[in-house]
Amino acid sequence: MHGDPGILCFQHCKREAKIFCFKLPKTCRLCGGDLETSELRIPPFRVPYPFISAKNVPCCVVIKPTTGNFLCNYRNSSDLHIGVTSSEGDVYEFDKEGLLTGKNEDWVECLAVPVVAKYDNTWKEFWDYTLQVVSTQEKWDCSRYHEENHNCYTFVLTFLRTLQLKELKSSLQNKMRFCMDFIIPRTRGAAKYIALFRILQKDGVCVQC
Numbered sequence: 001m002h003g004d005p006g007i008l009c010f011q012h013c014k015r016e017a018k019i020f021c022f023k024l025p026k027t028c029r030l031c032g033g034d035l036e037t038s039e040l041r042i043p044p045f046r047v048p049y050p051f052i053s054a055k056n057v058p059c060c061v062v063i064k065p066t067t068g069n070f071l072c073n074y075r076n077s078s079d080l081h082i083g084v085t086s087s088e089g090d091v092y093e094f095d096k097e098g099l100l101t102g103k104n105e106d107w108v109e110c111l112a113v114p115v116v117a118k119y120d121n122t123w124k125e126f127w128d129y130t131l132q133v134v135s136t137q138e139k140w141d142c143s144r145y146h147e148e149n150h151n152c153y154t155f156v157l158t159f160l161r162t163l164q165l166k167e168l169k170s171s172l173q174n175k176m177r178f179c180m181d182f183i184i185p186r187t188r189g190a191a192k193y194i195a196l197f198r199i200l201q202k203d204g205v206c207v208q209c
């Protein structure tokens with residue numbers, strides 16, 4: 001596991017140039033100026049780490065790469081595994097082994113995909129109750145799993161449809177529509193962070209103008 005690699009961002013001599021690094025270099029990549037003695041336009045701040053443990057995102061949809069973690073293994077949104085958290089942050093997921101819960105150690109660096117903005121206790125009870133009803137259905141037996149037609153997305157979409165929320169209806173027509181409305185906007189931001197991380201691993205410093 002990586003955890004937050006602590007990417008820093010600062011500005012030195014040029015207003016439009018953001019400089020990223022893990023550790024502040026001695027000199028500016030742009031002007032060659034000494035960074036310890038000269039003033040920084042914007043002092044270093046930590047770039048927010050986009051990944052979070054499922055335990056910290058109750059009543060939420062969560063995604064992660066099918067194998068490995070985002071920073072090292074993510075290529076594109078087609079290799080993502082998806083699950084739902086209970087009000088306690090326990091992940092419910094469906095894969096070739098059937099319906100699984102409580103494998104939270106696999107979900108310490110996932111992306112949260114909030115689909116509903118309701119947080120009161122009645123809502124949490126309703127969410128958990130629906131999760132129980134849906135997850136105990138027979139169709140999540142491992143024998144029914146099919147990589148394309150009956151998979152982790154089928155489970156999450158079935159659960160969300162069972163909530164019967166008007167505002168979600170059009171997004172739940174099929175997997176493609178759901179991905180366009182909810183998944184891709186989340187992975188787009190994460191992909192930028194991942195790309196930056198990989199450049200920094202290779203080059204140490206990255207300048208974005």
Ligand SMILES: [Zn+2]
Binds near residue numbers: 013029032033
């Ligand atoms: Zn400079």
